Amino acid sequence: MSEPIPSRLALLRQAMRRHGVDACLVPSADPHLSEYLPAHWQARTWLSGFTGSAGTLVVTADWAGLWTDSRYFAQAERELAGTGVELMRQRTANVPEPQEWLHQQLHESQVLAVAGDSLPLSSRTRIERQFESTGARLRTDLDLPGEAWN
Numbered sequence: 641m642s643e644p645i646p647s648r649l650a651l652l653r654q655a656m657r658r659h660g661v662d663a664c665l666v667p668s669a670d671p672h673l674s675e676y677l678p679a680h681w682q683a684r685t686w687l688s689g690f691t692g693s694a695g696t697l698v699v700t701a702d703w704a705g706l707w708t709d710s711r712y713f714a715q716a717e718r719e720l721a722g723t724g725v726e727l728m729r730q731r732t733a734n735v736p737e738p739q740e741w742l743h744q745q746l747h748e749s750q751v752l753a754v755a756g757d758s759l760p761l762s763s764r765t766r767i768e769r770q771f772e773s774t775g776a777r778l779r780t781d782l783d784l785p786g787e788a789w790n
Contacts, residue, residue, distance in 0.1 A: 645689045645723035652687060656753070662776075663746060664784050665738065666697040667763075683785035690716050696738045697725070700745070700769055707738045708742040720758045739767055748775035756780030760775035 656664055666684045684697045686689070688704070692712035698705050706718050707728040716727045728735055734746065742752055752767065758779060767778050 645687070645725065648687050648788065649699060649704055649724065652784055653701060655784040655787040656699070656701070659753065659779075659782055659784065660751060661753040661779065661782070661784065662700060662750040663742060663752045664699045665742065665752060665759075666699070666785050667754070667758050668693065668695050683789055687785060688720065689723050690719045690725075692716065692719075698738055698742065705738075705741070707735075731736055739763070739770065742767070742772065742776075743770040746771070746774060746776035750776045751779055752776060752784045753779045753784050755783040755785065757783075 652664060653678050656662070666687060668684050684695055684706075688695070688697050688706050690697075690706050690708065690712075692708055692715055694712065694750070695706050695708040695716070698707075704723075704725045705728045706716060706725050708718060709730045710732075713727070713729055720727050728741075729739075730737065746752055752771075757762070764778065764780060771778060
């Protein structure tokens with residue numbers, strides 16, 4: 641499964657460029673925040689190759705990282721090997737949470753996209769507040785993984 645992952649990320653990056661997006665956040669979520677996601681809502685798995693039930697993918701023009709917790713470290717190492725997706729070990733020293741990482745990386749006029757129906761309102765509000773200090777913008781009107789995943 642590791643071989644098609646770079647080409648899938650390339651498709652996502654093409655969609656990002658078409659829409660002027662600098663980073664894409666792909667959570668493991670559906671509109672109901674279900675624990676077990678229907679196939680349509682498994683874009684994070686399709687894009688990264690990581691099959692664990694908990695993880696968040698962030699993709700920029702030249703980097704991709706997958707955040708997951710210690711239950712999945714060994715599995716993620718195996719499944720991400722050779723994909724170009726970096727494992728970000730959540731809740732370990734010197735590893736910021738995905739939203740904090742995005743806050744550190746995105747600056748004035750840069751755009752983060754996340755499908756609005758996969759983002760809890762509390763997370764949306766937190767990201768928007770963080771971006772107030774940097775001038776970055778959040779777009780929730782795009783489903784870029786959906787554009788890439790045909």
